[in-house]
Amino acid sequence: MYRSSRLLNFATILLVALSASACAMFQTGETKLQAVKTVGIISAVGGAMNIARAGLTGLNNNPSQSFPIGSWGLDDLIVQQATTALNGRFQVQPVSYNRAAFAAVKDSPIAPVNLVRGDPFKKLVQAEVSPQGLDAYIVITKAKSNFGRGARKVEGIGFLTYGTVLASYNQIHALYEIRVFDGKTFDVIEKKSAPPMDDAVEVKLPGPTRQVDDSYSPGTGEPVRNENLHRAITDLIVRSLSTTLSDMHLADVR
Amino acid sequence: MKHAVQAGLHSSTSGGAQRTFLAALLTALGTIGAVSNTASAQTVFTLPAPPFELPMVPSVSGNWTVMVGVGGDYKPDFEGANRSMFSPVPIFSIRRAGSTEQFRGPRDSASIALIDFGDLRAGPAGKFVSSRKASSYSELNGLGDVKTTVELGGFIEYYPVDWFRTRGELRQGIGGHHGVVADLSADVIVPVIQRLTLSAGPRFTWESTKATSPYFGIDAVQAMATGLPAFNAKGGAHSVGAGAQVSYRINPQWEVHAYVEYERLLGDAAKSPLVTLRGSPNQTTVGIGASYAFDFKIR
Numbered sequence: 001m002y003r004s005s006r007l008l009n010f011a012t013i014l015l016v017a018l019s020a021s022a023c024a025m026f027q028t029g030e031t032k033l034q035a036v037k038t039v040g041i042i043s044a045v046g047g048a049m050n051i052a053r054a055g056l057t058g059l060n061n062n063p064s065q066s067f068p069i070g071s072w073g074l075d076d077l078i079v080q081q082a083t084t085a086l087n088g089r090f091q092v093q094p095v096s097y098n099r100a101a102f103a104a105v106k107d108s109p110i111a112p113v114n115l116v117r118g119d120p121f122k123k124l125v126q127a128e129v130s131p132q133g134l135d136a137y138i139v140i141t142k143a144k145s146n147f148g149r150g151a152r153k154v155e156g157i158g159f160l161t162y163g164t165v166l167a168s169y170n171q172i173h174a175l176y177e178i179r180v181f182d183g184k185t186f187d188v189i190e191k192k193s194a195p196p197m198d199d200a201v202e203v204k205l206p207g208p209t210r211q212v213d214d215s216y217s218p219g220t221g222e223p224v225r226n227e228n229l230h231r232a233i234t235d236l237i238v239r240s241l242s243t244t245l246s247d248m249h250l251a252d253v254r
Numbered sequence: 255m256k257h258a259v260q261a262g263l264h265s266s267t268s269g270g271a272q273r274t275f276l277a278a279l280l281t282a283l284g285t286i287g288a289v290s291n292t293a294s295a296q297t298v299f300t301l302p303a304p305p306f307e308l309p310m311v312p313s314v315s316g317n318w319t320v321m322v323g324v325g326g327d328y329k330p331d332f333e334g335a336n337r338s339m340f341s342p343v344p345i346f347s348i349r350r351a352g353s354t355e356q357f358r359g360p361r362d363s364a365s366i367a368l369i370d371f372g373d374l375r376a377g378p379a380g381k382f383v384s385s386r387k388a389s390s391y392s393e394l395n396g397l398g399d400v401k402t403t404v405e406l407g408g409f410i411e412y413y414p415v416d417w418f419r420t421r422g423e424l425r426q427g428i429g430g431h432h433g434v435v436a437d438l439s440a441d442v443i444v445p446v447i448q449r450l451t452l453s454a455g456p457r458f459t460w461e462s463t464k465a466t467s468p469y470f471g472i473d474a475v476q477a478m479a480t481g482l483p484a485f486n487a488k489g490g491a492h493s494v495g496a497g498a499q500v501s502y503r504i505n506p507q508w509e510v511h512a513y514v515e516y517e518r519l520l521g522d523a524a525k526s527p528l529v530t531l532r533g534s535p536n537q538t539t540v541g542i543g544a545s546y547a548f549d550f551k552i553r
Contacts (some may be wrong), residue, residue, distance in 0.1 A: 055445050057416050109371045149357040149451065150443060151373040151413035164445040195317050196352035202448035206352035247316065247553075 032189045033180070033249060036135040040095035041082050042125070043140040044102035045176045046074025046157055046237075049223045054152040054203075056163040069157065069224050074237060075099060078140055081241050085251040086138075095137070098128040102141055119188050125181050134183045138250070143175040143193045148203050157233055159218055162203055170217060172229070174236040175207035178244055192248050194240045208240040303553040315552045317351035325511075325543025332386050333469055334519060334526065335393065336534035345545045357443055360499060360513045360541060361457065363423055365409045372413075379409040379423050385430060386469065393532040396479030400468045403430035417443045433465025433489065439497075454498035457517060463489035470526035482527040493517040493537070507547050515539045 052064035083092045105120045125137050142156030154160060154173055162169045177193040199210035216228045223229055245251040303315055323345035330338050347355070356367075365379035383403040388394040407425030414420070423437040441455040470487035477484040495517030503509045518524075519535040529535055 054416050059415060109369060111368045111370070145352075146354060146356060146372075148354055148416075148445075150416035150419075152416050153372040162445075162448070164447050166447050169448060192316060204352045204354050206350050209352075 032182070033136075036180075036183075036189075037091055038093055038134045038183075039086065039090045039136045039138055039180075040093050040129065040131075040134050041079045041086075041138045041140070042095060042097050042099075042102060042129060043075040043078040043082075044099045045078060045140055045142055045174070046070070046072060047099065047103050048156070049218075049233075050155060050158040051160075051218055051223065052147075052152060052154065052158065053161045053163060054147050054150060055168075056165065064154070064158070067218070067223050069230075071224055072230055072234070074157070074234070077234065078237060078241065081238060082138065082140070082245060085242055085245050089251060090136075093131075093134060095129050095131065095134075097130075098124075101128050102139070105141065107144065119179070121179060122181065122186050122188075126186050132183075136183050136189065137181045139179045139181060140176055141179075143177040143207055145175055145206050147205065154205070159216070159223065159229065161217075169202060170212045170214065171201060171203060171205075171209055172212050172216065172232055172236065173205055173207060173209040174233055174240065175205065175209075176237075178248060180248070180250070190248050190250075192244060194244045195247065197236070197240055197243070208236040210236065298548045298550055300551040300553060317549055317551050319349055319351045319353075319547050319549050321345065321347045321349075321545050321547040323509075323543055323545025325541060325545075327539055327541045329539035329541075330537050331391050332394070333537065334523065334529040334533040334535070335391070336532075338538070343541075343543070345543055351549050357419055357441070357453065359419075359421070359439055359441055359453075360497060360515055360539070361437065361439065362421065363405070363409065363425065363437075365423075374410075374412050376410040377408065379407055379425065381405040381425060383427075383430065393528070396481075397472070397476050397528070401430040403427045405435055407435075417445075419443060427465055431465045431468045433462040433467075435462075435465050435492075436460040441497075449503040451501050452498070453500075455496065457493070457495045457497055457515070459492040459494075459517070461489050461492040461523075463487070465489065466492065466521075466523055470523050470528060472527060482531060485522075485526050485528075487522040487526055490521040492521060492523050493519050495537075508544070509547070510542075510544045512542045513540070 047068065047070050048066045049069045050064040050066050053060075086092050101124055102121065105124070107120070108114050108117075121139050121141065125139060126132075129137060144153060144155040146152070147154045147160060148162065152160075154175065156175055158173050158175075160171050160173070162171060175194070177191065179188050180190040181187070182189050194207050196204065196206060197208050197210075199208075201209055201211050210232070212228075212232060216226065216232055218226055218229065242251065325343045325345055326340050327343055328338050328340045330336075349355070363379040363381040366377045367375040368377035369375060381404075383405060385402040386394065386400040388397045388399050405425035405427050407423060409421060409423045411419055411421040418440070420440045421438070423435075425435045427433050427435065436459065438458045439455060441453045443451060443453045445451050466489045467487045470485070472480065472482050472485040474484050476482070495515065497513065497515035499511060499513035501509060501511040515538070517537045519529060519537065523529065524535040
């Protein structure tokens, strides 16, 4: 009896000590952000729109097609919206960067390779962004996800037609993730994908998405000319950005 | 405990035990249904942020979807048996909110896609094969027990189009058998409407001698004890069959599914006296299930 009581006391002390040291060693992103005063914002999400088909696709297994939508200015919009959201807490400074280099980064399809090579944007933030020396850099880039239960993957800004036996449905998405890099060590302080919003969709995605009717369809293959599509994508980004920044403890906008 | 439940559900037992189980099943579903009245498609509750984060480990903050449910399999007592029993199966999964579960066949082993090109996936796979106790079934009296087996190996699957999946698994047994098992399958996945998906396709299994012999071989001592003729079971084509499943999402929270898998034993598995004299080469499994999903958030 006495022995088990001693063991229990020892286990309790050990647990408390481990918890305390873990808290000290592995600070949360929120704790690390407390020291950040100046930030720069980089966005490389909105240069292209991917158009794809999923579900019953016939015998075609065409990969998604990519169309330029740079003239929509989505990246400038993202930087502007994020700057407004963050300005209360941080001093946001304009930065210049090679947007194409950030947009070109892809995860390896071999998961262990991603683990070994570390964050692919770290070197880009060090080499392609100026000025250096800010406390943190916020990098907003495309995210990727599986769509439905089959083989289709979707990325960034996109329009997808999902075919079933009885009907087909259109869905748009704006999948992106936000990283906060320490301006000195270039380690990732915080990373988060934009979460799904409350829009009703039949095929879920782990990011902002909504179902749309045929008037949003790029049809002729020129999505940049479709104003409905432009407005809908912009709305998805604007609504989700404030939520995501708030979830990352970067902005208190909700 | 599980064994006791299964014994009570054996098809040869009285209908009272089955009625008891069905009552328990309905009660469980009713309990989940009661929870659903208070839950919605939105976040049900929010947990505080963890006090610390581990390096290299993705942050747990964000929205998560939990799926709980109950199901059951009506399957042969043991491989080669001609009688079946119903076994309850709990359903539980947790994943990032919004992510969809990839297509999964009822016979698939647990697996992780470490290589994922979208249409081509591969990675480790593992299966747990329950022990076979000779004392559990009269047909096995006199045969030795076969211990629990863990089969470890890998899988590869390829989607030529979004609605057609081919999959292969190769696993090495550890424990009850020390042989090699290869499973091949193909499934046509047809979304009838967005909420209703049907899938079906052929199956084939190959097993080495070391994987077949413990379950279908009968040595001289066992032959004396059982009255069955001695039989040296060798490996090779083990079974061929087909399977089909249907899943229906009632609403964002509730989903029900059902499946049937048929396999015909081949080669020495089918020729074993255990199967020819006391069992059947026709093996059918039927499964049903209902699950409820809700979201929660970690700050």
